[in-house]
Amino acid sequence: MIRVLIADDQTLVRTGFRMILENSGDMRVVGEAGDGAEATAMTRDLRPDVVLMDVRMPEVDGVEATRRICAGDTGARVLMLTTFDLDEYVYAAIQAGASGFLLKDTLAADLLSAVRVVARGDACVAPSVTRRLLERHIGTGAPPPSEALDVLTEREREVFGLIARGLSNNEIATHLFLSEGTVKTHVSRVLAKLGLRDRVQAVVHAYECGLVRAGTP
Structure with missing residues (x-):
């Protein structure tokens, strides 16, 4: 309960x-x-x-x-x-x-x-609300991607970008043609490597470090 x-x-x-x-x-x-x-x-x-x-x-x-x-x-x-x-x-x-x-x-x-x-x-994380909030508070002029993301593999970086757009594990799996279990593993590694608590912090961090920009489709 x-x-x-x-x-x-x-x-x-x-x-x-x-x-x-x-x-x-x-x-x-x-x-x-x-x-x-x-x-x-x-x-x-x-x-x-x-x-x-x-x-x-x-x-x-x-x-x-x-x-x-x-x-x-x-x-x-x-x-x-x-x-x-x-x-x-x-x-x-x-x-x-x-x-x-x-x-x-x-x-x-x-x-x-x-x-x-x-x-x-x-x-x-609600994608539409997340995007609008970040447009207001972070703005559209995001800096180039931070060197802090160098700890991520190419696949983890790709997964990180999709998390930032508010996609669920199932949606990421479909987008990347992976199993949901594999996506969960990638998500866990991304959070651990970047020292993030959860997906909400991941979304904010992705915008702040310049991986994605407000208004990105």
């Missing part, structure tokens, strides 16, 4: 997410928080597997709460919720340790899928 904590300052939003999560059959909402400080304290006390975290909340916002939670030893992973066009802090939340982000109007099935992905230790 996946234990989820919902953090949002709107009661109706929390109620809606609770209904979706608890009707899934494999998830249980262990608590609800109305701001970031409360979310941090409840995460420490309740030890959820996943925190569904709104970006904008009073007092302590979702970014600072994410930073505090990810710096602790609870083992909880944070899945950010954003209205996107109104939120300027999602990129900062990823750097703070968030394992992914979703739009608040996402479909119920996509929400459940994202929670499961994050709970098993992977990251949730």
Whole structure:
């Protein structure tokens, strides 16, 4: 059973997410928080597997709460919720340790899928949202690829570029005509060699080091 904590300052939003999560059959909402400080304290006390975290909340916002939670030893992973066009802090939340982000109007099935992905230790990267966020926060003038990528083999570099575009392991396998197991091995090696926590950090790093540029098809 996946234990989820919902953090949002709107009661109706929390109620809606609770209904979706608890009707899934494999998830249980262990608590609800109305701001970031409360979310941090409840995460420490309740030890959820996943925190569904709104970006904008009073007092302590979702970014600072994410930073505090990810710096602790609870083992909880944070899945950010954003209205996107109104939120300027999602990129900062990823750097703070968030394992992914979703739009608040996402479909119920996509929400459940994202929670499961994050709970098993992977990251949730929505390609369209990722691209637009990085266009805003990193810009289109990326530098030439960093020498730090020299530790990657040609195939790993290719896989890294596809991760940066938001492709899943299955989609990368299809694109490169490889088995999904082989792709998983390449992904693990890329993360290990570059010292990255998960796919979300991999996406940001790929743009920052110049492997791909915002707006790249």
